[in-house]
Amino acid sequence: MDSSAFARILRSLPELTPSQREQLLTHVRFDAPAVVALLIENHPKDCPHCHEEALRPWGSSHGLPRFRCRACGKTSNPLTGTPLARLRMRERWLEYALCLNDGLTVRRAAAQCQVNKNTAFLWRHRFLKLIADMRPEKEHGIVEADETFFLKSYKGQRNLPWPARQRGGVSKTKGGGSEDQVSVLIVRDRSGKTADYMLKKLDAAHVTTALDSILDKDACLCTDRAGVYLSYAKSKRIRHEPIKASGPRRRGPFHIQNVNAYDSRLKGWISRFRGVATKYLGNYLGWHRMLDRHKYRPSSEQCLFEAVGWGSTVT
Structure with missing residues (x-):
């Protein structure tokens, strides 16, 4: 096969459906040398201990090359300091990255990669550990913000604060912000940069902390008419365009349809897991942000690099 035909095949891989990927993986398996070569070729050249660019080859161990830093004297390999x-x-790993990209459940990922389900669960949260914290530094222009809610879940724990729910259960109260729900603030600008924050409480103090960390000083905040946003905008003296819940949902360029659409996609995507334990919810939020950044078609290499922190800059 000539190189141009092979390049066309590589470009078409992100377009495969989950079932097509499973069929492909029954014929093609990644091997350890290929993964190691990928890690060696792309790992940062600075020392993971002192961050100086002073690494030199220092043999190998367990199939990975080792380096010694001429500045601090410590040794490392391409995965040192990563999850x-x-x-x-x-x-x-690359095969498992494909499972993450397809949003497979733990059991389906374990079957596809031929590993134990406990291994698949461990890998999921190792891969997502850094991805969960990858947020844009600042959002600019018209920035939409809205809150969404997830039912608190103690899935997997032995001591529950209430009787076990059946099939996920429902909140005791209508609306959001009750004690059995987790409030998540979603902030998204018109370029598609998205950040989310799990709030201990949906009040002015926690909303202020979240918005202060992400909003550019010249941003225009677009929200519903909830009091926490009105008080925030007044205290920070930023431009604020509140949208009424009843009546027209759009006023010129100002609306919150983008953030609401993201909420809907997030809820639909996360429903496949039949309930997510609250202590892991942050990892799932980061997982979905990664998929959204790559238009739901990240490559296995992109997923692997973000898992080890090499693709952590979100622009």
Whole structure:
């Protein structure tokens, strides 16, 4: 096969459906040398301990090259200081990254990668550890903000604060912000940069902390007419365009349809997991942000690089 035909095949891989990827993986398996070569070629050249660019080759260990820093004298390998350090079966990482990209459940990912379901669960949260914290530094222009709610879940724990729910359950109260729900603030600008924050309480103090960390000083905040946003905009003296819940949902360029659409996609995507434990909810929010950044078609290499922190700059 000539190189141009092979390049066309590579470009078409992100367009495969989940079932087509499963069929492909029955014929093609990644191997450890290929994954190691990918890590060696792309890992940062600075020392993970002192961050100086003073690494020099220092042999190898457990299939990975080692380096010694001439500045601090410490040794490292391409995975030192990353969540994937000391994980085994490297030959299956790219395959597992495809499972994350397809949003597979733990059991389906375990079957596809031929690993134990406990291993698949461990890998999921190792891969998502850094991805969960990848947010844009600032959002600019018209920035939409809205809150959404997830039912609190103690899934997997032995001691529950209430009787076990059946099929996920429902909130005790209508609307959002009750004690059995987790409030998540979604902030999204018109370029598609998205940040989310799990709030301990939906009040002015917690909303202020979240918005202060993401809003550019010249941004125009567009929200519903909730009091927390009105008081925030007044105290920070920023431009604020509140949208009424009843009546026209759009006033010229000002609306919150983008953030509401993102909320809807997030809820629909996360429903496949039949309830997410609250202590892991942040990882799932970051997982969905990664998929949204890459238009739901990230490559396995992109997923792997973000998992080890090499693609952590969100522009």
